[in-house]
Amino acid sequence: MYTLLSGLYKYIFQRDEYCILILGLDNAGKTTFLEQTKIRFNRNYKGMSLSKITTTVGLNIGTIDVGKVRLMFWDLGGQDELQSLWDKYYAESHGVIYIIDSTDEERLSESKRAFEKMITSEVLEGVPILVLANKQDVETCLSIPDIKTAFSDCINKIGKRDCLTQACSALTGRHQEGNDLSRITAPNNRRDGKKN
Numbered sequence: 001m002y003t004l005l006s007g008l009y010k011y012i013f014q015r016d017e018y019c020i021l022i023l024g025l026d027n028a029g030k031t032t033f034l035e036q037t038k039i040r041f042n043r044n045y046k047g048m049s050l051s052k053i054t055t056t057v058g059l060n061i062g063t064i065d066v067g068k069v070r071l072m073f074w075d076l077g078g079q080d081e082l083q084s085l086w087d088k089y090y091a092e093s094h095g096v097i098y099i100i101d102s103t104d105e106e107r108l109s110e111s112k113r114a115f116e117k118m119i120t121s122e123v124l125e126g127v128p129i130l131v132l133a134n135k136q137d138v139e140t141c142l143s144i145p146d147i148k149t150a151f152s153d154c155i156n157k158i159g160k161r162d163c164l165t166q167a168c169s170a171l172t173g174r175h176q177e178g179n180d181l182s183r184i185t186a187p188n189n190r191r192d193g194k195k196n
């Protein structure tokens with residue numbers, strides 16, 4: 001009887017849980033994106049003022065529930081000396097959101113190098129990646145084609161994983177759906193082997 005009841009409880013209340021890493025250079029907008037996401041998906045979440053967010057030293061954790069799925073986000077600091085900590089979290093992650101500051105042309109090649117290092121990590125093999133070209137609310141920002149060109153020599157290193165590029169503004173919460181599908185490959189490449 002107990003087993004039956006606990007099974008029923010689990011069936012109703014237990015959620016599949018996935019860990020998503022949020023990576024990218026410092027100042028890219030990772031923490032702003034996480035806060036915006038929590039505000040949007042957690043009804044009672046008041047959140048901090050987005051303009052008060054300061055650089056992350058360590059990590060921020062945020063959780064949202066989407067239907068029966070719980071997504072746990074790990075937002076890691078992007079400063080040079082903190083990037084060496086990223087790979088400590090790779091083994092636990094089911095997906096990566098890589099954020100690029102579209103207003104910072106000067107650091108685009110630095111961002112590309114960090115991205116390249118991340119995607120070539122064996123531990124992350126097959127893990128889906130969402131690339132967000134952030135700060136699109138700024139009129140002078142780089143477009144998706146500009147960013148694709150700068151990242152073009154990474155394409156072959158993406159391997160057999162889902163990878164989608166999207167333009168967004170973490171600050172305003174706007175995003176352009178289907179703006180650009182840089183590459184979509186076999187859908188069934190999740191780390192846990194479950195069908196998507």
Ligand SMILES: Nc1nc2c(ncn2[C@@H]2O[C@H](COP(=O)(O)OP(=O)(O)OP(=O)(O)O)[C@@H](O)[C@H]2O)c(=O)[nH]1
Pocket residue numbers: 024025026027028029030031032033050051053054055056057076077078079134135136137138168169170171172
């Ligand atoms: N205009 C504009 N500014 C943004 C946007 N997203 C973030 N910012 C600003 O960019 C700056 C850095 O944002 P953060 O969210 O702290 O960046 P981060 O990637 O978490 O940086 P680290 O924690 O240092 O790795 C802040 O001043 C934000 O207000 C955006 O979509 N548009």
Ligand SMILES: [Mg+2]
Pocket residue numbers: 030031032054055056075076077078
């Ligand atoms: Mg941060």
